[in-house]
Amino acid sequence: MDKIDRKIMTATQAGLPLTAEPYQTLAEQIGISADEVMQRLKTMQENGIIRRIAAVPNHYKLGYQHNGMTVWDVDDQSIDALGKQLGALDFVSHCYHRPRHLPEWPYNLFAMIHSKTAAGAAEQIKQIAALLGSHCRSHEVLYSTKILKKTGLRISAKNVSP
Amino acid sequence: MDKIDRDIINTLQDGFPICPSPYKQVAQHINITEQELITRLEKLLETGVLSRFGPMYHAEQMGGALSLAAIKAPAKDFASIAESINAFPEVAHNYAREHALNMWFVLATETPEQIQQVISKIEEKTGLTVYNMPKIQEYFVGLKLQA
Numbered sequence: 043m044d045k046i047d048r049k050i051m052t053a054t055q056a057g058l059p060l061t062a063e064p065y066q067t068l069a070e071q072i073g074i075s076a077d078e079v080m081q082r083l084k085t086m087q088e089n090g091i092i093r094r095i096a097a098v099p100n101h102y103k104l105g106y107q108h109n110g111m112t113v114w115d116v117d118d119q120s121i122d123a124l125g126k127q128l129g130a131l132d133f134v135s136h137c138y139h140r141p142r143h144l145p146e147w148p149y150n151l152f153a154m155i156h157s158k159t160a161a162g163a164a165e166q167i168k169q170i171a172a173l174l175g176s177h178c179r180s181h182e183v184l185y186s187t188k189i190l191k192k193t194g195l196r197i198s199a200k201n202v203s204p
Numbered sequence: 205m206d207k208i209d210r211d212i213i214n215t216l217q218d219g220f221p222i223c224p225s226p227y228k229q230v231a232q233h234i235n236i237t238e239q240e241l242i243t244r245l246e247k248l249l250e251t252g253v254l255s256r257f258g259p260m261y262h263a264e265q266m267g268g269a270l271s272l273a274a275i276k277a278p279a280k281d282f283a284s285i286a287e288s289i290n291a292f293p294e295v296a297h298n299y300a301r302e303h304a305l306n307m308w309f310v311l312a313t314e315t316p317e318q319i320q321q322v323i324s325k326i327e328e329k330t331g332l333t334v335y336n337m338p339k340i341q342e343y344f345v346g347l348k349l350q351a
Contacts, residue, residue, distance in 0.1 A: 054259050055259075057257050064227070065224065080223070080224075083222050084222055090265045091265045092261055096217055097217055098217075099213055100252050101349060103253040121341075129343035136345050137342075138339040141338070152337075184301040184308070187302055190289075191297060192297050193256075
């Protein structure tokens with residue numbers, strides 16, 4: 043990433059302009075051509091610097107009231123194979139191996155689930171438990187009760203290196 | 205929210221084209237005009253149905269870092285603690301959850317070292333212990349929620 047990529051990032055991290063030609067709008071803000079903006083965005087997408095250009099919905103407003111962070115205490119030896127299996131379930135949006143904080147936090151496998159009904163969420167948790175079987179010692183589900191902040195990634199302009 | 209809004213949300217969760225008139229291209233796909241798409245998108249963002257629309261940057265690929273962290277916020281101070289924590293620009297998301305660890309937030313910083321620095325600042329500001337849970341391995345990030 044160079045200085046111009048950083049400028050593109052700073053100009054778009056709050057969102058893409060809602061103008062008929064958004065890349066042209068960005069180009070004018072940054073002082074380069076629209077072709078260059080598009081080329082650089084494509085390159086950043088290919089390199090994985092940009093995961094994708096897309097809309098992120100608020101789960102609650104789409105009716106997904108039951109958003110649970112399911113956390114599981116599983117064998118360290120089996121966690122990679124199990125994590126991949128959980129990640130492949132169609133209702134899991136994020137799945138990670140994270141560190142335990144013993145003794146009070148024994149969980150090392152995290153999977154986020156989303157459902158419109160409590161019964162649906164319970165069914166999803168049952169499916170995960172069945173999949174983990176005896177590899178899992180204990181688990182908990184932490185439902186979110188409120189979004190306190192959701193701005194996405196922000197990098198302040200003052201940190202853009204010259 | 206009507207069927208057109210749902211079509212817009214479902215289509216735009218998948219991705220957005222990089223071409224001179226991308227809204228026009230998407231609008232044609234869902235059979236509305238470019239202007240209607242832009243107007244509806246403005247509304248969906250304004251009303252918070254969409255929390256954002258644009259490029260999703262990958263912190264680690266840019267040399268930055270992400271972490272998930274949690275605290276036990278006493279119920280009586282919950283709102284003011286949320287406010288203090290949300291004031292940090294490095295806090296990208298923050299959720300209230302039902303648990304003794306009742307506030308969970310994602311930190312995004314430009315360098316891996318800054319994660320610990322922000323955590324120290326949050327601990328100093330709130331007087332609470334921050335449980336840092338950076339990912340050891342990522343198995344999946346994705347999912348489209350059907351609108």
